[in-house]
Amino acid sequence: xxxxxxxxxxxxxxxxxxWMLAGIGYLAADLQQNGNEGNWESIKPGLxxxxxxxxxxxxxxxxxxxxxxxxxxxxxxxAGFYETWGCLVWVPSVYTLHTRSIVNAAPQHTWYSAGIIxxxxxxxxxxxxxxxxxxxxxxxxxxxxxxxxxxxxxxxxCKYVVHNSATGKLEARESLLLASGFWGAARHxxxx
Numbered sequence: 425x426x427x428x429x430x431x432x433x434x435x436x437x438x439x440x441x442x443w444m445l446a447g448i449g450y451l452a453a454d455l456q457q458n459g460n461e462g463n464w465e466s467i468k469p470g471l472x473x474x475x476x477x478x479x480x481x482x483x484x485x486x487x488x489x490x491x492x493x494x495x496x497x498x499x500x501x502x503a504g505f506y507e508t509w510g511c512l513v514w515v516p517s518v519y520t521l522h523t524r525s526i527v528n529a530a531p532q533h534t535w536y537s538a539g540i541i542x543x544x545x546x547x548x549x550x551x552x553x554x555x556x557x558x559x560x561x562x563x564x565x566x567x568x569x570x571x572x573x574x575x576x577x578x579x580x581x582c583k584y585v586v587h588n589s590a591t592g593k594l595e596a597r598e599s600l601l602l603a604s605g606f607w608g609a610a611r612h613x614x615x616x
Contacts, residue, residue: 431507436489439511444482446520447475454527469538471526477546478523484554491561556606563602572605579603 454471533541559572568579580601585594602608 434508434511436486439515440482440485442516443519444479446516447478447523450520450523450527451475457527468526468529468531468533469535470531470533471523473538473542473546474523474526477542477550478520480546481550481553484550488554488557491557552606556610559605560602560607563604564600568600568602572602575604577602577604578608 451467451471454468455466458466563570563572563577563579568577570577580603581598582601583596583598585596587593588595
């Protein structure tokens, strides 16, 4: 609309930016609610690490936004009700729910226990997520001609159809799907 990519604006600019700012806002709300404005030593460890984990994940998202925009579900989904409602309502309300609820909860973790959970869950999770996404990106850039985990990458060439909003016509496209590395392992998690 008027030269603006509505899907990208709603998804990446509004939704993800709100999610990032919400964590910071809930930290401030906790400090204000408990009458400890400016006293960072009184912050709840669980709330701090929860907000920090979301912040780190979203920094990764913004750093690698083009990879996200090149994923099949984002390419194929148009900026319809489902996509837009999810980004304007679901992400801001549900993805921030646990952080919002910690503001009103009594502290349940020490700095040590919250830090261990953060290191294992966030640092490990975000690094694995970034590594998996990088495997897919390298795979597509090399047109499938790479090795992953010491073996030639397995590829699935698939065809799909997208609506070209400029011409109003359907266009056939082809994508290369990775079936090795983390992406190959993820297909079989239900069997573990």
